[in-house]
Amino acid sequence: MLSRVADSLYWLGRYVERAENVARFVDVNLHRLLDLPVDADDGEQWEPLVAAAGDLALFRERCGDATREHVIEFLTFDEQNPNSIVSCVRAARENARSVRETVSSEMWEQVNTFYLRVTEAVFAHSHDRKARFAENPHDFFTVVKTASHLFVGVMNATMAHGEGWHFCRLGRLMELADQTTRFLDVKYFILLPDHAEVGTSYDDLEWAAVLRSASAFEMYRKRHGLLLPERIADFLLLERAFPRSVRFCVVNAQGSLHEITGTPLGEFRTEAERRLGQLRAELDFASTPEIILSGLHQYLDGMQQKLNRIDEAIYETCFALQQSGESATDGREPQ
Amino acid sequence: MKLNSYDVGSFYDELFAAPGAPRAEGALLVELIEALPAGEFRRRQRAAERALLHMGITFTVYGDQSGTERIFPFDLIPRIVSAAEWAWIERGLEQRIRALNLFVDDVYHEQRIVRDGVVPDALLRSARAYRPACAGLNPPGGVWCHITGTDLVRDRDGQIYVLEDNLRCPSGVSYVLENRQVMKRTFPAVFGASRVRPVDDYPSRLRDMLEQVAPVEARTPHVVLLTPGLYNSAYFEHAFLAQQMGIELVEGRDLVIHNGLVQMRTTRGLEQVDVIYRRLDDDFLDPKVFRADSQLGVPGLMEAYQRGRVTLVNAPGTGIADDKVLYAYVPKMIRYYLAEEPVIPNVPTFICADDQERQHVLAHLDDLVVKAANESGGYGMLIGPHATEEERVEFARRIEANPRNYIAQPTLSLSRVPTLVEDRFEGRHVDLRPYILYGKEPWVLPGGLTRVALRAGSLVVNSSQGGGSKDTWVLSC
Numbered sequence: 001m002l003s004r005v006a007d008s009l010y011w012l013g014r015y016v017e018r019a020e021n022v023a024r025f026v027d028v029n030l031h032r033l034l035d036l037p038v039d040a041d042d043g044e045q046w047e048p049l050v051a052a053a054g055d056l057a058l059f060r061e062r063c064g065d066a067t068r069e070h071v072i073e074f075l076t077f078d079e080q081n082p083n084s085i086v087s088c089v090r091a092a093r094e095n096a097r098s099v100r101e102t103v104s105s106e107m108w109e110q111v112n113t114f115y116l117r118v119t120e121a122v123f124a125h126s127h128d129r130k131a132r133f134a135e136n137p138h139d140f141f142t143v144v145k146t147a148s149h150l151f152v153g154v155m156n157a158t159m160a161h162g163e164g165w166h167f168c169r170l171g172r173l174m175e176l177a178d179q180t181t182r183f184l185d186v187k188y189f190i191l192l193p194d195h196a197e198v199g200t201s202y203d204d205l206e207w208a209a210v211l212r213s214a215s216a217f218e219m220y221r222k223r224h225g226l227l228l229p230e231r232i233a234d235f236l237l238l239e240r241a242f243p244r245s246v247r248f249c250v251v252n253a254q255g256s257l258h259e260i261t262g263t264p265l266g267e268f269r270t271e272a273e274r275r276l277g278q279l280r281a282e283l284d285f286a287s288t289p290e291i292i293l294s295g296l297h298q299y300l301d302g303m304q305q306k307l308n309r310i311d312e313a314i315y316e317t318c319f320a321l322q323q324s325g326e327s328a329t330d331g332r333e334p335q
Numbered sequence: 336m337k338l339n340s341y342d343v344g345s346f347y348d349e350l351f352a353a354p355g356a357p358r359a360e361g362a363l364l365v366e367l368i369e370a371l372p373a374g375e376f377r378r379r380q381r382a383a384e385r386a387l388l389h390m391g392i393t394f395t396v397y398g399d400q401s402g403t404e405r406i407f408p409f410d411l412i413p414r415i416v417s418a419a420e421w422a423w424i425e426r427g428l429e430q431r432i433r434a435l436n437l438f439v440d441d442v443y444h445e446q447r448i449v450r451d452g453v454v455p456d457a458l459l460r461s462a463r464a465y466r467p468a469c470a471g472l473n474p475p476g477g478v479w480c481h482i483t484g485t486d487l488v489r490d491r492d493g494q495i496y497v498l499e500d501n502l503r504c505p506s507g508v509s510y511v512l513e514n515r516q517v518m519k520r521t522f523p524a525v526f527g528a529s530r531v532r533p534v535d536d537y538p539s540r541l542r543d544m545l546e547q548v549a550p551v552e553a554r555t556p557h558v559v560l561l562t563p564g565l566y567n568s569a570y571f572e573h574a575f576l577a578q579q580m581g582i583e584l585v586e587g588r589d590l591v592i593h594n595g596l597v598q599m600r601t602t603r604g605l606e607q608v609d610v611i612y613r614r615l616d617d618d619f620l621d622p623k624v625f626r627a628d629s630q631l632g633v634p635g636l637m638e639a640y641q642r643g644r645v646t647l648v649n650a651p652g653t654g655i656a657d658d659k660v661l662y663a664y665v666p667k668m669i670r671y672y673l674a675e676e677p678v679i680p681n682v683p684t685f686i687c688a689d690d691q692e693r694q695h696v697l698a699h700l701d702d703l704v705v706k707a708a709n710e711s712g713g714y715g716m717l718i719g720p721h722a723t724e725e726e727r728v729e730f731a732r733r734i735e736a737n738p739r740n741y742i743a744q745p746t747l748s749l750s751r752v753p754t755l756v757e758d759r760f761e762g763r764h765v766d767l768r769p770y771i772l773y774g775k776e777p778w779v780l781p782g783g784l785t786r787v788a789l790r791a792g793s794l795v796v797n798s799s800q801g802g803g804s805k806d807t808w809v810l811s812c
Contacts, residue, residue: 001599001602001603002583002585002599002600002602003588003589003600003601003602004588004589004600005583007600091553094565097391097565097570097574098564098565099584100571100574100575100578100584101560101574101575101577101578101583101584102578105390105578108391109389109390109391112389112390112391113389116388116389122506157658163602177761260602268634318602319602
């Protein structure tokens, strides 16, 4: 498979997943904030969402105050924010377009339709759009979430589960692992109206929102019942069977990477395999009390950095042959 | 919906022999459309357009900053060609492509046709599309123009002419295939009853042909399609054809010359490539030989090609036969190389390099169509009867400054096909581009791209200038 194509497939998977996660994140928090007392300071509640997404500097530069409108606009429709839903869907579609002959027609049509639905919402006369959106933002987020689920289903059902499929899945899982750490981390950024309210019903609502952001609420309830911070962290980080836990993503990402390279599991030949294997082992033997003791935020921060380094290593290992190929030849024949 | 009362006008109509009297091959279609409930035809037309948009069958509009993509407008009324007429067209195209291929081969070898005084030496030497780098080359099987899209037009009296030969990278065939898909979905009943010859095997034929022309020593040949990239106006077609053939779609940056061979950069290292169906003009193929500023090509590609390590489809240099002045000599080429009379005539053509003919052209600019030798896509052209006085003066000046670069032809009254305009049918002018593959033997796709000038009265069918397309039905009996 062409390195360029593999790269595009990886990012196709990542961007579709990212769009979905941003949609769920904003949607869940819109719901949560409806339950807060009316006098709760708007900015204090909204800024953490941007902070957890890691785009606070760009946000302040573009939007200033963290009002509800600004934050929603920034995360949803702002074309200058590379991680807004619109930007992610556009990027996913550009990547799909550049590998149109590799993915199935059904996959391409799904991404294209996804893009058309989202851009329709953006480019409709912006006044109308705002009005319609403000009336029921939930509808729009539902469209985004459903489109992403459809994409994954169509991909699994119509594309051969070969190298290209594994690259797309690898990208999706890497993104998912990263997003889950961010959902969990948002709790760190949210300042409760008063410190005494830890353990109150507001605290409960926020933990429920964290779980819902990761589509984990129902599955968590079935498994643990009570909303206990330590168990929630355990569930989102380490739960073996939950498809959005960091561990689940890392284990399956590792599976895809080794399918691609052909290296047996438990061994490594490339930096990407080594780093991913290291992280997997760490997660396999992690203990939640220990993580909490060392500081959850610090742990999540470290996890995001590790995921970034794995992403870089995947790039070097699988996509960057472009450069090494260049140095191997200058176009002249050796004879 | 009322199709029978449609106004045929003073033109040759492809569907109606006379007002209210459909041609035999179109009778069934007319009957069906007449029977549709009011508004149904328009509804189906809109559904077809929506389908094309969601399938992403679009082209990029150059000069539009937002990179907007549009669907190539598509009209649901097909152009129908009878079996007998098609047999004649097919014979004519096969003959023409054989002669043109022999001509290109001759141009890059002994130039016998010049020595024997059939084509003037000065004309060849001044042709911009002549590629010195191709002199003496012998592509596999002696085939240079593997894929041709020849433009045919029909005049008021019913006579079909060859308007242009496109031997470089003719595009549009993907629309033929996709239009057909949409038509089958939209009118299954009439389709089933009409004995229309299929076009769906084009990608298989194309792939077979590409494998046939691989360099001789190649094992199972590795075929790729080289595209200028995502932002090229025909990108959809490149991706579509690669997908349908099951071959890789590559960009110049994916290829590299290593050990004298063309290799592609994969996740597992370099892999050899044997045949490149390139949708990139000669100019951009190799910055070492052609345009040095090309970012789209592969440095060293021409050398690998010259050494016979890779086959390029079409071969570089075929543009010489696209020269609009050399076009006038094609009937002579057919007689010279094949010792046959041309089956399909050329449009009568005045060559401005000839003093007498130029005087005639300059005196009749308001009747003639003037074309520059190396332009395509409807650019660099004057349609005399529709032009302003200033435009004619400007063209007269250009012709006198560089007579070699211009030809002129009578303005044909292109035939028309009924076309949906808002809620009624109106006649719109069409041309027809059939596609010919040439590996071991020429093969003509039974069908082709019918392009339609959607603006009332317009004769310009190019997609960049307000053209659309129709499905072309070649009947099997």
